[in-house]
Amino acid sequence: MSDPDANSGRKAVDRGTQGLRLAKVCVDYGAENILKQIDAIVPEGRLIALAGPNGSGKSTLLSAMARLLKPNSGQVCLDGKSIHRISSRELARNLGILPQNPLLPEAITALDLVSRGRFPHQGVLRQWTPGDDHAIEEAMRLTGTLEFADRQVDQLSGGQRQRCWIAMAIAQETRIMLLDEPTAFLDLRYQIEILDLLHDLSRNHGRTIVVVLHDLNCVMSYADTIFFLKNGALAADPVEPRNCTPELVSEIFDIDVLAAAHPQSDRPVFLPVSGRQAGGA
Amino acid sequence: MTLGLFLLLALAVIHLGIGARFVGPQTVITALLSYDPTNFDHKIVVDLRLLRLLSAIVCGAALGVAGALLQSVTRNPLGEPHILGLNAGAALAVVLATATGSSWLAEPLGRPLIAAVGAAALFGVVLGLASAGKNGLTPMKATLFGVAFSAFASSLTAAILILDEQTLDDLRIWLAGDLAGLTYLALVNAAYVVSAGCAVALVLAPYLNVLALGDAVAKGLGVNVMAVRAASLLAAALFCGAAVSIAGPIAFIGLVVPHMVRRLVSDDLRLLFPLSAIGGGVLLLAADIAARTIVAPQELATGLLTALAGAPVFIFIAARRFR
Numbered sequence: 256m257s258d259p260d261a262n263s264g265r266k267a268v269d270r271g272t273q274g275l276r277l278a279k280v281c282v283d284y285g286a287e288n289i290l291k292q293i294d295a296i297v298p299e300g301r302l303i304a305l306a307g308p309n310g311s312g313k314s315t316l317l318s319a320m321a322r323l324l325k326p327n328s329g330q331v332c333l334d335g336k337s338i339h340r341i342s343s344r345e346l347a348r349n350l351g352i353l354p355q356n357p358l359l360p361e362a363i364t365a366l367d368l369v370s371r372g373r374f375p376h377q378g379v380l381r382q383w384t385p386g387d388d389h390a391i392e393e394a395m396r397l398t399g400t401l402e403f404a405d406r407q408v409d410q411l412s413g414g415q416r417q418r419c420w421i422a423m424a425i426a427q428e429t430r431i432m433l434l435d436e437p438t439a440f441l442d443l444r445y446q447i448e449i450l451d452l453l454h455d456l457s458r459n460h461g462r463t464i465v466v467v468l469h470d471l472n473c474v475m476s477y478a479d480t481i482f483f484l485k486n487g488a489l490a491a492d493p494v495e496p497r498n499c500t501p502e503l504v505s506e507i508f509d510i511d512v513l514a515a516a517h518p519q520s521d522r523p524v525f526l527p528v529s530g531r532q533a534g535g536a
Numbered sequence: 537m538t539l540g541l542f543l544l545l546a547l548a549v550i551h552l553g554i555g556a557r558f559v560g561p562q563t564v565i566t567a568l569l570s571y572d573p574t575n576f577d578h579k580i581v582v583d584l585r586l587l588r589l590l591s592a593i594v595c596g597a598a599l600g601v602a603g604a605l606l607q608s609v610t611r612n613p614l615g616e617p618h619i620l621g622l623n624a625g626a627a628l629a630v631v632l633a634t635a636t637g638s639s640w641l642a643e644p645l646g647r648p649l650i651a652a653v654g655a656a657a658l659f660g661v662v663l664g665l666a667s668a669g670k671n672g673l674t675p676m677k678a679t680l681f682g683v684a685f686s687a688f689a690s691s692l693t694a695a696i697l698i699l700d701e702q703t704l705d706d707l708r709i710w711l712a713g714d715l716a717g718l719t720y721l722a723l724v725n726a727a728y729v730v731s732a733g734c735a736v737a738l739v740l741a742p743y744l745n746v747l748a749l750g751d752a753v754a755k756g757l758g759v760n761v762m763a764v765r766a767a768s769l770l771a772a773a774l775f776c777g778a779a780v781s782i783a784g785p786i787a788f789i790g791l792v793v794p795h796m797v798r799r800l801v802s803d804d805l806r807l808l809f810p811l812s813a814i815g816g817g818v819l820l821l822a823a824d825i826a827a828r829t830i831v832a833p834q835e836l837a838t839g840l841l842t843a844l845a846g847a848p849v850f851i852f853i854a855a856r857r858f859r
Contacts, residue, residue: 321755
């Protein structure tokens with residue numbers, strides 16, 4: 256429908272039907288309701304975190320947004336059109352997903368992996384264009400993966416490997432990027448690197464980023480908007496980190512927390528109240 | 537690629553020279569380039585041996601690409617027409633058709649297509665059963681079911697042949713996997729089917745490259761996963777049907793060749809497919825040369841030799857992967 260290059264780099268917030276919207280989305284696995292009547296508008300050009308306890312439906316919601324699964328009822332719409340009515344290739348030019356456990360082919364190089372993100376931009380005759388080269392170089396530069404472009408991905412460290420996958424998703428040049436726990440199993444340092452990168456993508460490259468994150472304090476430090484999920488439903492209206500209260504967090508995660516202000520950003524940080532300390536105090 | 541083609545040419549010249557009467561490489565080349573019908577050596581090379589050479593190349597290429605396709609689409613390093621049951625299914629279909637005197641066999645494309653249908657049918661059963669159950673399709677289950685159903689189909693084939701001596705006599709050598717006793721018509725028919733399969737494989741290569749990153753990533757990049765799988769299996773069945781109709785069930789070419797290419801050159805299917813075709817041709821030619829020289833002046837069935845050489849490779853890969 257539209258040229259993806261024109262879309263990236265745009266921060267416009269069109270109040271009409273632009274962007275990704277969910278209307279009464281329900282997903283069942285057998286008799287169990289995994290998602291119950293989710294209504295949401297994904298704000299454009301921002302970093303949105305999906306947070307909530309295990310089994311709250313975060314990954315399922317992300318999969319429904321990415322058309323990896325079809326809701327049993329309700330609709331996911333992109334620019335006012337149901338994503339199930341958009342052609343696969345067209346959708347893939349506007350919306351990309353990095354799932355939690357992608358498969359890494361043996362002996363694939365970083366460059367080769369990243370270039371596979373260009374798939375939806377190539378025609379039936381698979382023409383390789385300078386635009387493809389440019390997108391790949393840009394993605395690898397942003398993720399700092401250029402230096403090992405010719406190395407095999409399975410021989411890189413966990414953090415480097417994850418940056419290659421994110422580079423692939425960036426090279427897809429979609430205005431909306433969905434990522435399922437991109438920082439899982441990574442050291443603190445790599446977690447911060449990747450979250451900084453996602454922040455940069457939303458802030459300086461106009462991308463809409465929706466990311467499932469496990470660590471609540473990462474959510475607080477990096478998200479513009481938080482969708483809290485509990486038992487398959489949105490537990491609150493979308494909130495900004497600044498407006499999160501200990502009461503809200505306690506209710507969602509079923510633990511007692513204390514709030515503090517982050518010394519650098521002044522955003523809230525939530526510290527769980529441990530049974531041992533409470534007893535000792 | 538150039539090296540592969542060069543190797544293929546060199547082996548082809550040797551292949552044409554070898555036999556009851558040895559013909560030197562120079563004579564082989566002149567026979568091909570400026571054929572002289574009065575020259576006895578030229579007649580041997582072109583009239584008697586060229587057919588066998590071309591059959592070996594077409595058959596080897598088909599098996600090589602089929603293996604590459606199957607390994608990629610089933611994500612199974614042991615994916616191969618013989619192990620996954622396609623060859624046995626194709627052979628059973630041809631034997632059944634011969635025993636019942638089916639008129640389809642007489643049609644121009646009858647034999648390769650009957651074989652392809654047999655391959656697709658048996659592989660379909662294997663995939664269906666292997667996908668059942670909680671864990672879905674795993675390489676291990678596909679391999680086990682493939683081997684089990686291959687054995688089952690082979691015993692059915694054997695049973696038919698024991699009950700029907702006429703069919704047995706017609707097909708005995710072919711069933712061991714042999715390149716002798718072909719006609720140009722059969723080869724040309726099989727070549728059509730192989731070309732169709734190659735076209736499908738080349739179109740599919742970029743899709744399969746993305747599918748290799750997992751179903752979720754592939755869907756996210758806009759690939760219709762089910763359609764690509766179905767088309768790949770269809771192409772694999774066409775290759776096996778063609779190869780089996782030429783030479784009977786020949787084992788292990790499809791297993792060994794893609795692994796070698798992947799290790800030596802690249803994992804990229806756009807390269808892997810053509811190189812596996814060349815590699816398959818090279819390997820089958822080498823096996824056929826061996827089959828005709830080891831116990832000369834008698835000759836062994838080519839399929840016996842590929843199995844002899846391929847079984848250790850199979851064990852090696854299995855031991856590495858399923859530790």
